[in-house]
Amino acid sequence: MTKVASFTIEHHQFLDTEGKLVNTDLPAFAKDPEELIKMYRLMTLTRVFDTKAINLQRTGKLGTYASCLGHEASHVGVGAAMRDEDVYAPYYRDYGTQFWRGVKLENVLTYWGGDERGNVYENAPNDFAWAVPIATQCLHAAGAATAFKYRKEARCAVTAIGDGGTSEGAFYEAMNVAGVWKLPMVFVVVNNKWAISVPLEIQTATQTIAQKAVAAGIPGVQVDGNDVIAVRKVMEDALERARNGDGPTLIETVTYRLSDHTTADDASRYRKNDEVENAWKTEPLIRIRNYLMDTGAWNEEKEQALLKECADKVDIAVENYLNLGQPAIADMFDYMFAELPLSLQEQKDIAIEAAKHRVGGHH
Ligand SMILES: Cc1ncc(C[n+]2csc(CCOP(=O)(O)OP(=O)(O)O)c2C)c(N)n1
Numbered sequence: 001m002t003k004v005a006s007f008t009i010e011h012h013q014f015l016d017t018e019g020k021l022v023n024t025d026l027p028a029f030a031k032d033p034e035e036l037i038k039m040y041r042l043m044t045l046t047r048v049f050d051t052k053a054i055n056l057q058r059t060g061k062l063g064t065y066a067s068c069l070g071h072e073a074s075h076v077g078v079g080a081a082m083r084d085e086d087v088y089a090p091y092y093r094d095y096g097t098q099f100w101r102g103v104k105l106e107n108v109l110t111y112w113g114g115d116e117r118g119n120v121y122e123n124a125p126n127d128f129a130w131a132v133p134i135a136t137q138c139l140h141a142a143g144a145a146t147a148f149k150y151r152k153e154a155r156c157a158v159t160a161i162g163d164g165g166t167s168e169g170a171f172y173e174a175m176n177v178a179g180v181w182k183l184p185m186v187f188v189v190v191n192n193k194w195a196i197s198v199p200l201e202i203q204t205a206t207q208t209i210a211q212k213a214v215a216a217g218i219p220g221v222q223v224d225g226n227d228v229i230a231v232r233k234v235m236e237d238a239l240e241r242a243r244n245g246d247g248p249t250l251i252e253t254v255t256y257r258l259s260d261h262t263t264a265d266d267a268s269r270y271r272k273n274d275e276v277e278n279a280w281k282t283e284p285l286i287r288i289r290n291y292l293m294d295t296g297a298w299n300e301e302k303e304q305a306l307l308k309e310c311a312d313k314v315d316i317a318v319e320n321y322l323n324l325g326q327p328a329i330a331d332m333f334d335y336m337f338a339e340l341p342l343s344l345q346e347q348k349d350i351a352i353e354a355a356k357h358r359v360g361g362h363h
Helices: 033-058 072-081 095-101 106-110 134-152 167-182 210-216 227-241 273-280 284-294 300-322 341-357
Strands: 088-089 157-162 184-191 219-223 249-255
Touching: 033 072, 033 106, 033 219, 033 227, 033 284, 033 300, 033 341, 072 095, 072 184, 072 227, 072 249, 088 095, 088 134, 088 227, 095 106, 134 157, 134 167, 134 184, 134 219, 157 341, 167 184, 167 210, 184 227, 210 249, 219 227, 227 284
Parallel strands: 088 157, 157 184, 184 249, 219 249
Antiparallel strands: none
């Protein structure tokens, strides 16, 4: 017998669950407290926003909403490493990355309010809309990365997907083409341990999600997804490789979904309380806040001011969302097909006509 291939998967971490450094070889950005504070501020805003969005759904002002509670470091670390000219193809709960890139809080509310205008990101116009069909976004990102390579542009495409999503064919197809064409892209798998009620060990037989990269001939690395310094660092390295023409990377961020899957789910029906309680001990905000406090860059006064500022920002976004007014009737027909099938064209015409006759009708 001869060994023809072997692999190892690295796990990266800088901060332990208490916020103490386990690796003192800090990347450049982490030596600047202002950079860390910027990330912590957005992580906090994302959490305050998330709580409010759930309350809006519970009071009937928002449709089904997918919470990102617990994902804040994975999201913000990814966004912070990207450049404006890169392109992001998100899945449905990637708000932290998107906020970093300029997507407004209002966009998220508008989208989950069932209004297509939520997908129009004024400040991140090249990024893709949220993908709810699992793994399709990986192919969109591969398409964008192919265009960047073809046009010789120094841009990268980044996509994110959940652990369950890596069981989809589209995920492997995208990784395969990215590997063989050395596309300038990064695949981020947010491993939050659950795909609705399906736990990771039933989802896949692999020891890590990162090793799924081996099958595509690309590097796979695992990172503590609750450690924002580590996520940004591995992301920066992966983007540098991509920009240098060395091809794609798969990053697995190991985290935990602290909330229900969506507001339409009740995770207590399939998940043990102990597991969730333990996960709260390793959640991402505590450790970066503790680290900043220990280094003297943060204090209780700044914390209280930040919480107030976040609450105010969220309130303004909610007001804007609630005052947006009705969308055009045509919106629910216009974005699925390049050419509308005849049957839908008929329905669209009827809907527009009916709206004209309704009091306050809008089209
Ligand atoms: C192609 C496809 N199949 C099934 C679904 C239904 N669905 C929505 S979310 C979900 C679980 C996804 O889990 P994971 O990829 O781990 O991401 P998470 O939601 O945990 O962040 C499923 C099966 C879907 N949206 N698209």
